[in-house]
Amino acid sequence: MPSLTFLGAARTVTGSKHLLNIDGRRILFDCGLFQGLKELRQRNWSQLSVPPGSIDAVVLTHAHIDHSGWLPRLIAQGFKGPVHCTAGTADICKLVLPDAAHIQEEDAKFANKRGYSKHHPALPLYTKEDAAEALSRLTPKPFRQKFSIAPGIDAEFINAGHLLGSAYVHVTGVGGAGILFGGDLGRYGRPVLPDPSPGVEADVLLVESTYGNRIHPVDDDGEALAQIVTDTYQRRGKLIIPAFAIGRVEELLYWLFRLEDQNRVPVMPIYVDSPMAIKGIAYYQSHAKDLDPGIEFVGRHVQRFTATSSAQESKDLVQNDDPAIIIASSGMATGGRVVHHLFAGLGDSRNTVLFVGFQAAGTRGRVMIEGARYVKMYGQDVPVKARIAKINGMSSHADAGEIIKWMRTFPRAPKVTYLVHGEPPAQEALKTRIEKELSWTVEIPAHGQTVDLPL
């Protein structure tokens, strides 16, 4: 009987790793990094419960680091097989995996300098060479085309609408109607990303539950953003938007260009100050057929923003005092070029800092939206005089209503649905709702648990 072992994203939102065991074969679905609290991050250093060399193949649902970022470590520890993913995922991995390796190397360097590591010398979780090796293992596949992942076992990627290349994976040849590994699930009616594809017949379903107890705000057709842009322009200030380099930037540009086209905002120079984000935009354009037509609208207007590539251009932009919109990473202001913009601009009451994504506990972004009067940067307390704003509607994860809406598109109920990638309160709320509204059988697996699949 096939079984599934939950090695990550079980009762938490990071570290996605689901191991399918069938007829002596092992296939790992997603290979994500644990992030956030220290006790979770420490799991990145633990041995996997099976030797990496005994895993036959890896299948990635998408390139977000909590789904792909442990791959270089798996390979460094002896995994020898192929990594199946979509072409879009392969492209985004080219950006995020080397970047993650760079951060690991910097962290180790910093620990050695400060001498706070238990290990001497502190070593990175993985290196740029490990990341390069991981990229060489990627074998991109088109959507909706079956491919073999082991003798007699096939898989097919179906567009999930959550990020460029994001997919759920339908695995057949394992018995019954197979397994649908939902990675992260996108949203309905958004620009740039397509709606999640309808469900397919499957006996086992894995689905995320990040927002299992939440409903996103009603779409305001860009009105909140329009007001913030207008207000900043009237004060002759800069609008600084910390943004995750991949995914969010495309949607922000879509709304800014659309508001300009509709004469709902004054036209200000727009800068994308992130080499990774600029490459990401190019990848989004090159995969336009897998996305919402909104990406073509962004493509037609690309000449309207200035791509700031070199460090010198970025420094010049920091010094420039003219009204402008500046989009730079990181999204929670924990690092990256946006920190330079904030260091120079936070003390000026003409400016606005706009957060468009979730701000985790302990980040500068969280400190700012909670109303701190000073923020620590480069060892200094920088006074917060700029206006701090937040827009909540730009998540790329389905909310509870959208998850249920997606489940209603299945031809029939799976025999069992496992909720993964969520915190327990969200999971419990979603489980109750699915049981009540759909009468499906729902389980919430624990970290490390193995279940026999009804196939």
Ligand SMILES: [Zn+2]
């Ligand atoms: Zn994701």
